[in-house]
Amino acid sequence: MLQVLVPTDFSNNSYNALYYAARLFKDRPATFHIVNVCSSGNDPQKEKAESAAIQELDALVHRLVRDAGENERHMFKKVPLCxxxxxxxxxxxxxxKVDVTVIGNKEKEEIKHILFGNNAMQLVRDIKSCPVLVVPLxxxxxxVEKLAFTSNYANPISQKNIDTITFFGGLMDSEIIPMSIEEKEGDALVKKHRSDFLEAVSADASKEVKLPVFDGKVNTILEFIxxxxxxxxxxxxxxxHFFLEFIGKGIIKELNTKLKVPFLILPDNPN
Structure with a gap:
């Protein structure tokens, strides 16, 4: 059974992520771990905070079932954390042993909510055991008709990450589109990583798309999308990684603020 973690602060952002996840995985048996961090571990009022969080979690699941419909494949685990x-x-x-964490993206008027913005990127950095799917508000x-994957192949793409890409592609029979940005000719190791990945997904993917940089790498990706x-x-x-300016926190953080499609971020070395 798929294990899906959806942190919530009861904002529109987090509810939208939960609803999207319920629809995305509607045909898969899944347990949704709906987690609310209601207080710190040393909070003297944590029992009161936990009780209030449980009530809100109950209401949240009731709202989801009303909006997305009853689904016998889905179970819900409501978890207040201190x-x-x-x-x-x-x-x-x-x-x-969560398989994927789903979080929502924020808009400026919702900066009062704690889960998003810098904390969203901190979650991406801290969650090393599973991919994080960021859902725009x-x-x-x-x-999902087309799922694009992009890399500079400075590191090999792990088999677990390849399995994750093909799993998400298979959820809705999506076309997987490898995309690369044309840069200087890569070294032999980069070429091998790229060739190994393309061979591994060849049964599920289209031909690779190579794009020239015309207005910065982020804008190139956004235009491609x-x-x-x-x-x-x-x-x-x-x-x-040495290539942080392309594939590390810089570009991912910037894309996360500009993307209008869901963003699946895979861990570097998945457990």
Whole structure:
């Protein structure tokens, strides 16, 4: 059974992520771990906070069933946590062997909510055991016809990440589109990583798309997404790699603020 973690602060952002996940995985048996960090671990009022969080979690699940419909394949585990926000959620994901964490993106008027913005990127950094799917605020759910994956192949793409890409592609029979940005000729190792990945996904993917940089790499990716009608973008997060300006926190953080499609961020070395 698929284990899906959805942190919530009861904002529109987090509800939208939960609703999207319920629709995305509607045909898969899944347990949804709906987690609210209601207080810190040393809060003297934590029992009161937990009780209030449980009531709100009950109401949240009731709203989801009303909006998305009853689904016999889905189970819900409502979890109030008293801990540090990002490290507590990351520890929970590891302990419960979560397959994917789904979070919502924010808009400026919702900066009062704690889960998003810088904390969203901190979750991406702290959750090393599973991919993180970032869902833009209030997008309409639609079938993922095209899933784009982009990398500079400075590191090999792990088999577990390849399996994740093909799993998400298989959810809705999506076309997987490898996309690369033309740069200087790569070394032999980069070529091997790229060749190995393309061979591994060849049965499920289209021919690779190579794009020239015309206005910075982020804008190149955004233009590609719009022109090609991409429904989900996927990248690997390399937190300590030499090529941070392309594939690390810089580009992922910037894309996360500008993307209008779901963003699947894979861990560097998945457990």
């Amino acid at each position: 801990c540090d926000l990002t490290t507590g959620i990351a520890a929970y994901a590891l302990k419960e 209030e997008i309409d759910f639609k079938k 719009e022109l090609w009608g991409i429904d989900m973008l996927c990248m690997v997060y390399h937190p300590h």
